[in-house]
Amino acid sequence: MANRVVFGARGGSQYGVYISKPGFNVLTAGINNLLFHPDQDSLQFVVTGSVNITNGNPVTISIPNLGYRPMIFLAPNTTYGNFPGGNATDWSPKITYNSNTSVTIDVNNPSTFDDPSAEVVYVVVRKRADG
DSSP states (O other), X not given: OOOOEEEEEETTTXXXXXXXXXXXXXXXXXGGGEXXXXXXXXXXXXXXXXXXEETTBOEEEEOOOOSSOEEEEEEEXXXXXTBTTOOGXXXXXXXXXXXXXXXXXXXXXXXXXXXXXXXXXXXXXXXXXXX
């Protein structure tokens, strides 16, 4: 079985966390056969922030121009009048790409709650959303 994971030294002067593809030795694998390595920029945070949204009132934000539509993670922090802290599983945050530098964030929720609102935290990462 091949060595698949290295935490620390890999080769003479390479240090970091390395994970190889199945069947490849992490100590000798080329960059194309590594699933994870320190020079990879695919999940580096580009920008983070939060927006306040009420049901039916989406918010458009600007994001840095990376030359492609980056992957964006959303996490709602909800409040429902009688449900302080809320239950995030009752919210359905969604994102619409307007361009490479503009996205609209919206939250749909069940109509069973009074005065719904949400703070939606977002993280833009250096990874293409379209593959």
